[in-house]
Amino acid sequence: xxNRKTLALALALALxxxxxxxxxxxxxKSKITIATEGAYKPYNFxxxxxNLVGFEIDLAKELCKRIKIECTIIExxxxxxxxxxxxxxxxxxxxxxxxxxxxxxxISFSRYYAxxxxxxxxxxxxxxxxxxxxxDAITLGEVDDKEKAELDGIRKALEGLTVGVQGSTxxxxxxxxFMPGIxxxxxxxxxxxxxxxxxxxxxxxxxxxxxxxxxxxxxxxxVEVGPDMxxxxxxxxxxxxxxxxxxxxxxAFTAAINSTxxxxxxxxxxxxxxxxxASAKE
Amino acid sequence: MDLxxxxxxxxxxxxxxxxxxxxxxxxxxxxxxxxLVFGSIFASxxxxxxxxLRILGDIYTTVLRGIPELLVIYLIFFGGGALLTSxxxxxxxxxxxxxxxxxxxxxxxxxxxAGAYSTEVIRGAVLAIPKGQxxxxxxxxxxxxxxxxxVLFPQAARFALPGLGNVxxxxxxxxxxxxxxGLVEIMRTASLGAGSTKEPFTxxxxxxxxxxxxxxxxxxxxxxxxKWADRGVRRST
Amino acid sequence: xxxxxxxSTFPRMLAVLDKTLILAASSLAIGFFLAIGLxxxxxxxxxxxxxxxxxxxxVFRSTPLLVQLFLIYYGSGQFxxxxxAVGLWALFKDAWFCAIFALTLNTxxxxxxxxxxxxxxxxxxxxxAARAVGMSSVLAFRRIVFPIAIRQALPAYSNEMIxxxxxxxxxxxxxxxxxxxxxxxxISATYRPVEVFLVAGAFYLTINFLITRAVQALEIWxxxxxxxxxxxxxxxAVPR
Numbered sequence: 001x002x003n004r005k006t007l008a009l010a011l012a013l014a015l016x017x018x019x020x021x022x023x024x025x026x027x028x029k030s031k032i033t034i035a036t037e038g039a040y041k042p043y044n045f046x047x048x049x050x051n052l053v054g055f056e057i058d059l060a061k062e063l064c065k066r067i068k069i070e071c072t073i074i075e076x077x078x079x080x081x082x083x084x085x086x087x088x089x090x091x092x093x094x095x096x097x098x099x100x101x102x103x104x105x106x107i108s109f110s111r112y113y114a115x116x117x118x119x120x121x122x123x124x125x126x127x128x129x130x131x132x133x134x135x136d137a138i139t140l141g142e143v144d145d146k147e148k149a150e151l152d153g154i155r156k157a158l159e160g161l162t163v164g165v166q167g168s169t170x171x172x173x174x175x176x177x178f179m180p181g182i183x184x185x186x187x188x189x190x191x192x193x194x195x196x197x198x199x200x201x202x203x204x205x206x207x208x209x210x211x212x213x214x215x216x217x218x219x220x221x222x223v224e225v226g227p228d229m230x231x232x233x234x235x236x237x238x239x240x241x242x243x244x245x246x247x248x249x250x251x252a253f254t255a256a257i258n259s260t261x262x263x264x265x266x267x268x269x270x271x272x273x274x275x276x277x278a279s280a281k282e
Numbered sequence: 283m284d285l286x287x288x289x290x291x292x293x294x295x296x297x298x299x300x301x302x303x304x305x306x307x308x309x310x311x312x313x314x315x316x317x318l319v320f321g322s323i324f325a326s327x328x329x330x331x332x333x334x335l336r337i338l339g340d341i342y343t344t345v346l347r348g349i350p351e352l353l354v355i356y357l358i359f360f361g362g363g364a365l366l367t368s369x370x371x372x373x374x375x376x377x378x379x380x381x382x383x384x385x386x387x388x389x390x391x392x393x394x395x396a397g398a399y400s401t402e403v404i405r406g407a408v409l410a411i412p413k414g415q416x417x418x419x420x421x422x423x424x425x426x427x428x429x430x431x432x433v434l435f436p437q438a439a440r441f442a443l444p445g446l447g448n449v450x451x452x453x454x455x456x457x458x459x460x461x462x463x464g465l466v467e468i469m470r471t472a473s474l475g476a477g478s479t480k481e482p483f484t485x486x487x488x489x490x491x492x493x494x495x496x497x498x499x500x501x502x503x504x505x506x507x508x509k510w511a512d513r514g515v516r517r518s519t
Numbered sequence: 520x521x522x523x524x525x526x527s528t529f530p531r532m533l534a535v536l537d538k539t540l541i542l543a544a545s546s547l548a549i550g551f552f553l554a555i556g557l558x559x560x561x562x563x564x565x566x567x568x569x570x571x572x573x574x575x576x577x578v579f580r581s582t583p584l585l586v587q588l589f590l591i592y593y594g595s596g597q598f599x600x601x602x603x604a605v606g607l608w609a610l611f612k613d614a615w616f617c618a619i620f621a622l623t624l625n626t627x628x629x630x631x632x633x634x635x636x637x638x639x640x641x642x643x644x645x646x647x648a649a650r651a652v653g654m655s656s657v658l659a660f661r662r663i664v665f666p667i668a669i670r671q672a673l674p675a676y677s678n679e680m681i682x683x684x685x686x687x688x689x690x691x692x693x694x695x696x697x698x699x700x701x702x703x704x705x706i707s708a709t710y711r712p713v714e715v716f717l718v719a720g721a722f723y724l725t726i727n728f729l730i731t732r733a734v735q736a737l738e739i740w741x742x743x744x745x746x747x748x749x750x751x752x753x754x755x756a757v758p759r
Contacts, residue, residue: 030338039477048473050298079707083360084464086710089384106710168707183693184615184706191477192593196694198480199596201612218480294578348681349720352699359713455583456587459689469585480592489715490586 032067032249033090034060038075041214042273043096043114043238046075055273058161061111062265065241066256070090079188081166082106085243092242092249096208098170098235105194108244112237113260114270116278117173118226119165121212121260124221125199127214131157133226140174144282150179154226158182161203164193171206173233197222210274236281295475295485301473303492309385310454313392316451318446320393321400328405339401346398351459355384357389359463388460396453403445428455440511447504454496458489468492521714531701536722538697542687546622547680553623554630561635572631579628585689586676592617592693599726600638626683633679637663637672641715677734681727692741 016259036044036056041237046056046172052073064071071214085093099109122128131154138147151203158179158203165171167186175184185202188195190211198219209228216222240257242250260266261280270279284509322343346354411434419429461470472489476482561572579587595611602608610616632640641664648660674687691700706712739746 046478048294048478050295074464075334075466077461077470078702083710099334102708130720142405157312187694188692189473192473195480195482195593195596196478199599199612200608201596201614300726343725345720348685348724350685350692350699350723352688353702353716353723356699356703356706357712357716360706360710361716451581458583458585469583469589472586473589474591476593481597482589483597486586486590486594490582490590492579493582495587 029069029091029249031072032064033072033074034064034092034094035074035076035081035084035090036060036093037078037081037095037101039078039191040096040208041211042080043210044094053268055114056096056268058174058273059266060094061261063253065134065258065260067252069252077188078166082241090151091239091246092240092253094240096238097241099237099239100170100173100233100235103241106244107241107247108250109241110250111257111280112239113257113266114274114278115237115280116172116208116210116274118206118229118234119209119212119221119228120204120206121197121215123200124223126159126161127156127223128204129223131225135227136171137228137229137230140178140234143232150227155179155182156253157278158204162201163203164196164202166193166207167191170233170235174229175206212279213275218242245262289409298466298471298475298493299468299488299509302466302468303496305455306454306467306492307496309388309392309457309460309465310450311395312385312389313456314450316389316393316450317400320397321404324378324397324401325408328401329408343514344397347402351395354394355459355463358388358391358394371453383462388457388463388465390457391460391463392453392456394462395456396449396500399449399452400446400475403442403449404438405490406445407440407442408434410441412438439478442509442513443504443511445500447508450500450504454492454500458493488513520653523710524709524714525718528571528702528705528715531705532698532718535697535701539684539687540726541697542618542622542690543680543684544699545681546626546687549619550626550630550683552703553627556632557627557631558634561631562638576628576631578624580632584621584625585685585692586620588621588689588693592701603616610725614690614694618687618693618695622683622686622690624687626679629679629682630676633672634668638673639669640671641667642676659719665719665739670738673741674740680730680734684723684726684730723738725744 004170018262029201034053035054038044038052040054042054043188044052044056047053052075057073060071060073060086072194074090075092075097081093081095081097082103084090093107098115099112102108116151118178120128123132131148134153135150140147143151152214155178159182162185163175163179167188172186176184184244187196188206193202193205193207194215196202200222204225209224212222214223217226240250241252242253257266257280260269266279267277270277317409324339324342327335330336330345415433415437416429419433424432457467458469461467461473466474468489470483476485479485539711557572557575559658560568561576563569574757582660590612591611595617602611611620646659649663654662661742687697688699690697691703698719709715
């Protein structure tokens with residue numbers, strides 16, 4: 001019996017010692033892992049060969065070059081992307097994630113590097129397609145009277161219809177805050193929502209114009225309705241998500257993003273992937 | 283329906299599915315084996331003389347057979363790392379993160395549920411061994427280890443194999459649920475392909491057929507294992 | 520442990536409890552009748568019927584429910600026009616229909632084997648006696664074979680019922696809002712999985728407990744010959 005107890009104690013000590021022996025989290029690592037979703041064209045998606053490509057993939061490589069660290073890019077399903085970061089499975093998130101107050105409670109963000117407006121999309125044959133918006137763009141931070149009228153108009157047009165969004169996104173927050181009472185369906189992936197839009201299970205989708213652009217090319221039946229929307233519950237721009245305690249890494253990313261803005265690299269990348277300059281300006 | 287999508291190489295998703303199938307098998311195998319470990323431990327609890335252990339065993343099987351696997355996965359995935367990290371911080375004063383690789387998290391999720399079913403199978407198998415065998419072993423003075431090696435294990439293994447075959451099929455099918463953890467196995471591959479090519483029927487049918495194939499393969503393996511375990515046994519039927 | 524969160528999760532779970540129960544109950548009910556038909560067919564004289572059922576059962580038991588669900592839901596969307604032509608699109612368009620359809624087909628496959636086992640365990644003597652008394656096959660089935668079969672199958676079927684309640688959690692992956700989906704939404708929003716898991720888990724365990732108890736009561740009611748006889752007064756011919 002004594003032998004077994006000693007063995008058990010020795011094993012426990014060894015386990016504990018091995019845990020302690022792991023390198024403590026250095027102030028900033030020289031190798032990091034960045035997580036992306038891989039299903040949000042053109043920010044991040046997979047090409048037909050199965051490789052991760054997109055605006056954020058290229059940007060990540062460029063930023064890491066400027067920060068002078070090695071980075072590996074992995075994919076992670078959207079639902080679990082924040083817990084993965086806080087659990088230590090990777091060190092940064094670049095997945096089209098916007099800065100939002102309830103996200104800031106759990107993680108921190110670098111400065112933003114892109115902002116794309118969000119818009120409704122529907123099938124040409126749908127009732128909603130006949131809605132004529134009065135404005136071209138709305139900022140949801142401070143809604144003035146004209147914008148409020150527009151939003152009310154949209155809400156009336158959507159009455160009785162079903163809208164689809166990706167779950168746990170700023171798009172969902174917008175629908176819940178500004179369009180309460182409209183039937184909402186949430187999907188794990190943007191692509192699944194489009195599948196249902198094309199199948200007629202939802203009457204409209206609400207997502208980024210950059211996502212809609214290549215979609216409209218492939219499927220001529222999809223049209224955009226209503227104004228471009230930014231701000232408010234839609235967040236303060238897309239940024240790199242980082243753990244709250246990794247201050248150095250956050251500052252490094254911010255500095256790198258600033259340098260890509262200054263020398264125009266960010267603009268060029270944005271135009272290449274988004275066909276318009278969605279990048280941050282200063 | 284464009285079957286060209288299933289080709290190999292750059293344009294096709296065939297190689298993705300192959301890799302996904304390997305991942306599915308890998309996770310299922312590790313989860314099954316880990317589940318056997320859990321099952322053996324908790325089965326021995328449930329068969330123990332000490333009532334606290336029996337209650338612990340009961341709680342484990344009742345909870346994990348009664349709660350949807352998806353919920354268990356959400357718990358482990360959203361909270362597992364944090365739970366382990368806080369245990370590590372509390373017990374070992376470890377400053378950093380317990381960085382459980384995705385594979386381990388997925389395996390653990392399935393192993394917990396598979397373990398609960400394994401517990402019942404193993405317990406049933408052990409109980410099926412005629413008591414006389416143990417009495418005889420005691421009569422000739424076998425030590426506990428010898429009893430385990432010569433009486434309990436071989437016979438329990440034989441009785442447990444059919445049930446464990448079911449548990450394996452269960453683990454194999456459960457791998458489809460852990461795509462939320464981020465593991466790229468068959469289901470997630472199909473989902474990604476379906477979304478980007480807008481051909482869900484093609485991709486989900488492929489996943490469907492792949493699973494059927496894996497199930498068929500497993501069945502053959504288990505049948506052979508059962509034949510091997512039954513060697514030298516005279517059957518009454 | 521955030522007790523406030525537990526308190527606020529409870530009513531949210533309660534609100535969707537009926538969705539889970541409806542999904543489970545309807546698929547079990549329809550699946551049960553489908554399974555009876557399948558079980559009878561699997562024991563038929565005709566090899567074609569036997570093979571068809573065997574194939575059906577094999578297909579649905581060897582593939583994950585999630586794949587079946589996605590295939591039916593998203594797969595039908597791809598062939599929307601074909602479905603519309605046959606007039607079935609109105610059904611498959613609805614997520615609830617797809618979920619119950621998939622769950623029913625799935626449970627029918629498993630239940631078929633359970634009922635078949637029950638049918639096969641009916642003592643041959645009973646069937647012989649029924650024939651001797653002049654009952655037709657249908658009458659014998661209805662009055663003798665089937666009731667006995669169901670009684671034998673009950674324990675295994677209660678297991679299947681619990682598995683179905685767990686299976687309803689997968690409906691959350693095709694936009695249906697039931698308990699597991701709601702739990703996930705709360706976890707994603709609050710990042711506190713343990714508290715939400717405790718509440719949701721408690722709900723599921725309670726449902727399972729009630730099902731187990733109900734089936735046990737049903738078993739006792741259906742097995743009067745196995746009840747204790749302490750109160751029974753028997754007339755015995757006693758020689759004086």
